[in-house]
Amino acid sequence: xxxxxxxxxxxxxxxxxxxxxxxxxxxxxxxxxxxxxxxxxxxxxxxxxxxxxxxxxxxxxxxxxxxxxxxxxxxxxxxxxxxxxxxxxxxxxxxxxxxxxxxxxxxxxxxxxxxxxxxxxxxxxxxxxxxxxxxxxxxxxxxxxxxxxxxxxxxxxxxxxxxxxxxxxxxxxxxxxxxxxxxxxxxxxxxxxxxxxxxxxxxxxxxxxxxxxxxxxxxxxxxxxxxxxxxxxxxxxxxxxxxxxxxxxxxxxxxxxxxxxxxxxxxxxxxxxxxxxxxxxxxxxxxxxxxxxxxxxxxxxxxxxxxxxxxxxxxxxxxxxxxxxxxxxxxxxxxxxxxxxxxxxxxxxxxxxxxxxxxxxxxxxxxxxxxxxxxxxxxxxxxxxxxxxxxxxxxxxxxxxxxxxxxxxxxxxxxxxxxxxxxxxxxxxxxxxxxxxxxxxxxxxxxxxxxxxxxxxxxxxxxxxxxxxxxxxxxxxxxxxxxxxxxxxxxxxxxxxxxxxxxxxxxxxxxxxxxxxxxxxxxxxxxxxxxxxxxxxxxxxxxxxxxx
Numbered sequence: 255x256x257x258x259x260x261x262x263x264x265x266x267x268x269x270x271x272x273x274x275x276x277x278x279x280x281x282x283x284x285x286x287x288x289x290x291x292x293x294x295x296x297x298x299x300x301x302x303x304x305x306x307x308x309x310x311x312x313x314x315x316x317x318x319x320x321x322x323x324x325x326x327x328x329x330x331x332x333x334x335x336x337x338x339x340x341x342x343x344x345x346x347x348x349x350x351x352x353x354x355x356x357x358x359x360x361x362x363x364x365x366x367x368x369x370x371x372x373x374x375x376x377x378x379x380x381x382x383x384x385x386x387x388x389x390x391x392x393x394x395x396x397x398x399x400x401x402x403x404x405x406x407x408x409x410x411x412x413x414x415x416x417x418x419x420x421x422x423x424x425x426x427x428x429x430x431x432x433x434x435x436x437x438x439x440x441x442x443x444x445x446x447x448x449x450x451x452x453x454x455x456x457x458x459x460x461x462x463x464x465x466x467x468x469x470x471x472x473x474x475x476x477x478x479x480x481x482x483x484x485x486x487x488x489x490x491x492x493x494x495x496x497x498x499x500x501x502x503x504x505x506x507x508x509x510x511x512x513x514x515x516x517x518x519x520x521x522x523x524x525x526x527x528x529x530x531x532x533x534x535x536x537x538x539x540x541x542x543x544x545x546x547x548x549x550x551x552x553x554x555x556x557x558x559x560x561x562x563x564x565x566x567x568x569x570x571x572x573x574x575x576x577x578x579x580x581x582x583x584x585x586x587x588x589x590x591x592x593x594x595x596x597x598x599x600x601x602x603x604x605x606x607x608x609x610x611x612x613x614x615x616x617x618x619x620x621x622x623x624x625x626x627x628x629x630x631x632x633x634x635x636x637x638x639x640x641x642x643x644x645x646x647x648x649x650x651x652x653x654x655x656x657x658x659x660x661x662x663x664x665x666x667x668x669x670x671x672x673x674x675x676x677x678x679x680x681x682x683x684x685x686x687x688x689x690x691x692x693x694x695x696x697x698x699x700x701x702x703x704x705x706x707x708x709x710x711x712x713x714x715x716x717x718x719x720x721x722x723x724x725x726x727x728x729x730x731x732x733x734x735x736x737x738x739x740x741x742x743x744x745x746x747x748x749x750x751x752x753x754x755x756x757x758x759x760x761x762x763x764x765x766x767x768x769x770x771x772x773x774x775x776x777x778x779x780x781x782x783x784x785x786x787x788x789x790x791x792x793x794x795x796x797x798x799x800x801x802x
Contacts, residue, residue, distance in 0.1 A: 281512055286451055288331035290444040291319045294413055297440065298398065298433040301426075302327070302416035306342070306357055308409060314341035315357055315412055322416070325390055354379040357412045360399045364409055366438060369397040370428040393417075398429040400437050402445040410448065413441050458516075465523045468530060475534045482732060487522025489724035489776045494518055496770035497720065497763070504762045508716065513685045518717050521692035525721055528672030536665050539657045541609045542650045549647065550609045556632050556642060557602040563633075564594040601626050605651065614655045623651050670697045671706050688715070696721040701757025711760060719760040723767055726753065731781055742787045743777050 291305045302322035306315035317337040320329040329337045342358050345351065352358045356367050356378045372380045372394050383394045396418050402411040415437065418429045429437075469483035498510045510518070529537065535546050543549040568591030608615070608623060627643030634640050643651065650659055658666065674694030682689055695718035698704035700711035711719075730746040747768075754761045767773055777786055 281451065283451055283455065284331045286448060287318050290413065291321060294415055294437050294440055295321065297436050298415055298429060299419045299421055300415040300417060301419055304414045306412040308361070308411055309341060313345065314343045315361055316341045325392060356397060356399050357414055360401045361409045361412050364401050364403065366434060367397070367399040368429055368434055371395050372397055395426045396428050398434060398437060400441045402441050402448065404445055404449040410445060413437065462523070468527050469523065472526065472529050476538050482728060483523060483526065485728045485732070485780055486525060486724050487519055489728055490522040490721050491515065491519055492772050492775055493720045493724060493763070493767055496766050496772050500766055503765065505766065517686050517688055518692060520686060521689045521717065522721060524677060524689065525673065525693045525696055525725065526669065527676055528669035531672050532665060532669045536662050539662065542653050542657050543609050543647065544657070550606055553605060554602065557598055559632055560598050561595050564591055564598065567591070608651055620652055624648065667705055670694060688717070691715060692717045692721060696725050698722070699758050700760050719763055723759050723763055726750065726759065727773065731777070731785065740782070740785060743781065743785050744787050747773065
C-alpha cells in the first residue's frame with residue numbers, strides 16, 4: 255500500500271470519527287438522516303445515494319433521502335421535497351421474501367451487497383434503475399448497499415450508495431473493500447445515533463402524552479377552558495420566535511436554541527396543571543351566588559315567601575275591616591299590599607342584576623344589598639324569623655367586582671402554587687430544569703405586585719414574561735366564559751395596553767408582540783371571524799404598541 259493510499263485512508267478514518275461525533279449530537283431526525291447519507295457519499299466519493307427506513311410495521315423500506323450530485327437531485331430530509339416512490343415491500347405478492355431488489359435483500363438477510371455493475375448483475379432486478387437511467391440519461395453502475403442495525407440487532411434501515419468516483423479522474427469505479435468497511439462502520443455509528451434519537455423522540459412523545467392526559471382531565475372539568483392548554487403554548491412560541499428574530503430593541507441579542515424552545519413549550523403545556531386541584535364551581539363561577547348551583551333561586555323562593563306573607567297580611571287586614579264596612583280603609587290596605595309587593599319585586603330584580611353584574615359595584619348599590627340583607631327578614635323552614643340574607647350570601651352579593659369572593663380568589667390563585675409544587679417533584683433533566691420556574695411565575699407582574707412571590711421584572715425570567723403575555727391574551731380572547739361574552743380583538747388589545755401601562759406585563763415584550771404582528775397571527779389561527787374587528791392593514795400593529 256502506497257503512502258498516498260495510507261494517507262487517504264487515515265484521512266477518511268479521521269473524517270469518520272468526526273462524522274460519528276457530529277451525528278451523536280444531532281437532534282433533528284431529518285437532519286440526522288441527511289447527514290448520514292452525505293457523510294457516506296463523501297467518504298466513498300459516491301455520486302449518488304439513497305437512505306431507506308423500515309416502516310413502523312416492518313413490512314417495507316420507505317424512501318427517506320435521495321441525492322445524486324451530477325443530476326442535481328436532492329429529495330427528502332430537510333429539502334422539503336417529497337420522494338414520490340412507493341415503499342419497497344419485503345414480502346412479495348406470493349408471500350415470499352422479496353430478494354429480487356438489492357435494498358430489500360440487504361434488509362431481509364442483514365448483509366452488505368457490493369455490486370460492480372448493475373447492468374451486468376444477474377441476481378437482482380434492476381429494471382427500475384434502468385428505467386430511471388433511460389428517463390434521465392444517467393448510467394447507474396456501481397452499488398454499495400449496507401443495512402442499518404439498532405442495539406437489538408434489528409435492521410432499521412438501509413444505506414445505498416451509487417457510482418463511486420475515482421478522485422481527480424471522476425471515473426466511475428467499483429466501491430473498494432476499504433470503502434465497504436468504512437461505510438459499514440459509519441452505518442453502525444449512524445444506526446446507533448438514529449436509534450438514540452428515535453428513543454429520545456419516543457420518550458418525549460410519551461412525556462408529552464402524559465402532559466396532554468393531565469390537561470385533558472382539566473379540560474373535561476370545564477367546557478369553557480377547552481383548548482386553552484394548546485392555545486397558550488402556541489401563542490407563547492409565536493412570541494418567542496418573534497423575540498428570537500428581533501433585529502433591534504432590547505431583545506435584539508436574544509437567541510433561543512432548539513432545546514430552549516422545547517423547554518419553553520413544555521412549560522407552556524404545564525403552566526396550568528395545578529388547576530387539577532381547583533374546584534370547578536370556583537373556576538367557572540358565573541355569578542356571585544353560584545356554588546354547585548346558582549343560589550339566587552333560593553333567594554327567589556324567599557321573595558315569593560315575602561310576597562305570600564304580604565298578600566296574607568293584606569287579606570287579614572281586609573277581613574278585619576269587613577266588620578266595620580269601611581271600603582276606603584279596605585282600599586288603602588289593598589294598596590299597601592300592592593306597594594309592598596312592588597317593593598319586594600324591585601328588591602328581587604335588583605339582587606338578580608347584582609348577582610350577574612360584572613361592573614364595579616357602587617357604594618349606593620353595596621348599601622342597598624346590605625339593607626335588603628339585614629332590614630328584611632323571613633320565616634325559615636323551622637319557623638324562625640331570620641335575616642333575609644345569610645352572612646355568606648351577603649358577603650358574595652357584596653363582591654365589588656367580578657364573581658369571586660376573597661376566599662375563592664385565594665383558591666384560584668393557589669393553583670399557581672400547586673403547579674410549582676407539582677413540577678418541583680419531577681426529576682427534570684438538565685435541558686428542562688427551568689420548567690418549574692417558567693410555569694410557576696407567569697402570574698407575577700413586572701411591578702412586583704403579582705403572585706405567588708411578588709417578583710419584579712428583573713427577577714422574572716424572559717420566558718416567564720412571554721408566558722404571562724400569552725396567558726392573558728388567550729384568556730381575554732378565548733371563547734365565551736360563564737362570566738363574560740366572547741371578546742373582540744380590539745377590546746382585548748385595549749386591555750393589554752392598559753396592563754402594560756399599569757405595570758402588569760413587560761412593555762418591551764408587548765412591543766414585539768404588536769410590531770411583529772404576533773397577536774394577528776394568533777387571532778387568524780385561533781379566533782372566530784366575529785372577533786376579528788381589525789382590518790388586515792390596520793395601523794394597530796404600530797399605534798397600540800407605541801401608545802405606552
